Amino acid sequence: MQKLIAGNWKMNGLASSLAEIEALKGLTGQATCDIVVCPPFTLIEKAVAASKDSAILVGAQDCHAQSKGAYTGDVSAEMLAEIGARFVILGHSERRSAYREADASVAAKAATAQKSGLTSIICVGETRAERDDGTAIEVVRAQLEGSIPEGASSSNTAIAYEPVWAIGTGLIPTVEQIEEVHSAVRKVLEERIRADGRSVRILYGGSVKASNAAAIFQVPNVDGALVGGASLKASEFAGIIAAAV
Numbered sequence: 001m002q003k004l005i006a007g008n009w010k011m012n013g014l015a016s017s018l019a020e021i022e023a024l025k026g027l028t029g030q031a032t033c034d035i036v037v038c039p040p041f042t043l044i045e046k047a048v049a050a051s052k053d054s055a056i057l058v059g060a061q062d063c064h065a066q067s068k069g070a071y072t073g074d075v076s077a078e079m080l081a082e083i084g085a086r087f088v089i090l091g092h093s094e095r096r097s098a099y100r101e102a103d104a105s106v107a108a109k110a111a112t113a114q115k116s117g118l119t120s121i122i123c124v125g126e127t128r129a130e131r132d133d134g135t136a137i138e139v140v141r142a143q144l145e146g147s148i149p150e151g152a153s154s155s156n157t158a159i160a161y162e163p164v165w166a167i168g169t170g171l172i173p174t175v176e177q178i179e180e181v182h183s184a185v186r187k188v189l190e191e192r193i194r195a196d197g198r199s200v201r202i203l204y205g206g207s208v209k210a211s212n213a214a215a216i217f218q219v220p221n222v223d224g225a226l227v228g229g230a231s232l233k234a235s236e237f238a239g240i241i242a243a244a245v
């Protein structure tokens, strides 16, 4: 399966940051994986223009569940698709915790994204306390059951397993822990969407860097990465992409 490497810029980046996309183009000409950069809303259209004539695709970090209406401050999937976004990250742990985004809301957003032709990267992952009390698999299973919409398929959905305690901390689960969770995610996908569940890409996210990416990509059922901090610098992000053979 061709790996998917997605960079989440979070609330970082002004127009000057588009130089990183220009640099990334130069560094990833030979890449054999799918590459996605998800800048803030304000840079999406410019990022689409900057990545023209390259393999780099552009995504958003959230969308609303409705396609239009009285939702001050929100942006719909249809609007994102119109300006050239192809992916959208949904249910990131920062949104689940800061905005109390529940699984049902993630599923509703993913359903609209699907209608607009966007591929959703649905994020799941346990907290430190849940890892410590042995409920990580249970938590991830429940998040998946609630967050995957009807009609999900390998062409409109990817899953990102991101242990909350590994995001931005430099901490990383053992390869055995990653393998255990990814295999549980695969099982849910096969239960939910049958044979095509085998082709849905399952990304690992949480403190991925150029120096640890190759080891993570060796783990069965790891089909790519969702990268935060290390996606902000083209040279570091390109190192991760190079490891995704």
Ligand code: PEP
Residues within 6 Å of the ligand: 008, 162, 166, 167, 168, 169, 170, 205, 206, 207, 208, 226, 227, 228, 229, 230
């Ligand atoms: C993320 O926020 O999705 C993430 C994986 O962040 P980082 O790579 O910085 O841990």
